[in-house]
Amino acid sequence: MLIGSILAETATKFPDKLAIICGEDSLTxxxxxxxxxxxxxxxxxxxxxxxxxxxxxxxxxxxxxxxxxxxxxxxxxxxxxxxxxxxxxxxxxxxxxxxxxxxxxxxxxxxxxxxxxxxxxxxxxxxxxxxxxxxxxxxxxxxxxxxxxxxxxxxxxxxxxxxxxxxxxxxxxxxxxxxxxHEARVIGSIRAAREMEIALTDIMCCSSPFFHIAGLFIWYQTGVMMGLTSVIMPAWDPIEFMDLVEKHKITAAFMVPTQINSVISHEALDQGRLKTLRYVNYGAAPTSLAQLKKQIASLPDVIWQEQYGQSEAGNLTVRSP
The missing domain is CATH 3.40.50.980 (Rossmann fold)
Structure with a gap:
């Protein structure tokens, strides 16, 4: 399978489904x-x-x-x-x-x-x-x-x-x-779809940079393979993230630990506004035990799943707390 075929096959299956939302822009x-x-x-x-x-x-x-x-x-x-x-x-x-x-x-x-x-x-x-x-x-x-x-x-x-x-x-x-x-990164998305807790009904948030392997190849590209809608954030802001989750009913996100901490430590954190968020995959930097406990306590209904990988090798392993 080729990278271009990932999009072509999904467009054939779901031509009218929203593929991306970015600010006021959207594309099917x-x-x-x-x-x-x-x-x-x-x-x-x-x-x-x-x-x-x-x-x-x-x-x-x-x-x-x-x-x-x-x-x-x-x-x-x-x-x-x-x-x-x-x-x-x-x-x-x-x-x-x-x-x-x-x-x-x-x-x-x-x-x-x-x-x-x-x-x-x-x-x-x-x-x-x-x-x-x-x-x-x-x-x-x-x-x-x-x-x-x-x-x-x-x-x-x-x-x-x-x-x-x-x-x-x-x-x-x-x-x-x-x-x-093509082969290496297609395999990465196949593995992510199988091993991560992403669901076919999810609406994804893409807040991590596309120029990084995790944000593009592992997260966004897998969403395309699965036919999901992706809400794209050009820059990180915890308030904007919470607004987008509430507005677009986002259910899944990939985040780095600093992003997670900026949400769970924010004075404006409201579990009600994030009630649709059911799954967060995180990685790209270590997460301390103290922060992990805080994540679970702050958003207890969220499935937290950590991943490890390399730019050279792609995604290697995932694990839940």
């Missing part, structure tokens, strides 16, 4: 499938598909999923740049990964454009986001897409082909790229 699975196909066909047209490295530099945004799946369908390799990269880290990663085209959210575009003279291999900068306009040699996502159609791209892709790069090890020097194949 059919709309997301069409958007990803347009992106893939534009990459193929511009000779930026199979055999080429491209990148996305963004927090969680509406356009992220279509760029992710579109790149996978094109046969290219998409590098996921941390929105927290310093200028030096960004320059190092773009150059060492030999990135030819970079999709960047408008909030981060100046970081790229101000360093353009230090990025000799970067041919295209494509900016997306509300009210965006081309500047400094960049182009908008709409300009890049042009007349690309939404038909399913015809590309010879093998399950063992690389399709993504995530970065790790930034605490011990410059970030190091981890290249992953």
């Amino acid at each position: 699975y059919a709309e997301l499938e069409n958007a990803s196909n347009c992106l893939a066909n534009a990459l193929i047209r511009e000779d930026l598909a199979k055999g080429h490295n491209i990148a996305i530099y963004s927090a969680n945004q509406t356009e992220y999923p279509s760029i992710f799946f579109g790149s996978a369908k094109s046969g290219g390799v998409l590098a996921h740049m941390s929105a927290r990269f310093s200028s030096e880290e960004l320059i190092s990663v773009v150059n060492k990964t030999e990135i030819e085209a970079l999709f960047v959210h408008s909030a981060l575009a100046d970081n790229v454009l101000s360093s353009r003279d230090k990025l000799p291999n970067l041919k295209r900068v494509i900016v997306f986001g509300a009210g965006v306009h081309a500047k400094g040699g960049a182009e908008t996502l709409d300009q890049f897409l042009g007349d690309a159609d939404n038909s399913s791209p015809q590309v010879d892709i093998k399950e063992t082909d690389p399709f993504g790069i995530t970065y790790t090890g930034g605490t011990t020097g410059f970030p190091k790229g981890v290249v992953v194949s």
Whole structure:
């Protein structure tokens, strides 16, 4: 199975179901499938598909999923740049990964454009986001897409082909790229669907960054495989999280320990507002016994399940308290 097939199969089963909600934006699975196909066909047209490295530099945004799946369908390799990269880290990663085209959210575009003279291999900068306009040699996502159609791209892709790069090890020097194949990350979602307590009726919250393996490959991608609606948070805020749970009746979330602590320690915590939240998967950092006890005491009806994994290996194990 290929990464692009995950979305294609779900869009066939649930074309009119909401796939993503992000602020005032929303897309059905059919709309997301069409958007990803347009992106893939534009990459193929511009000779930026199979055999080429491209990148996305963004927090969680509406356009992220279509760029992710579109790149996978094109046969290219998409590098996921941390929105927290310093200028030096960004320059190092773009150059060492030999990135030819970079999709960047408008909030981060100046970081790229101000360093353009230090990025000799970067041919295209494509900016997306509300009210965006081309500047400094960049182009908008709409300009890049042009007349690309939404038909399913015809590309010879093998399950063992690389399709993504995530970065790790930034605490011990410059970030190091981890290249992953379609096969490896599909297996990760199959395992997550089997081993985690995610239900086919869940509405998911995606609050952890898509540029991190847990937020994208293990959590969001598994939700797509299962045909779930994902509520996307561009930035973390405990009050916003509680508002979204109440508004959209969110039932499942992946969170890191600091996010959990900011909710259960908040003076505005109200179990009634979070009454639909039934399952929280957490990881990416250690959780102390004291915090675990506080989690269970604060939200006793929630199923708490911890996971461990690596950027290189994917999800390795899950465990309940």
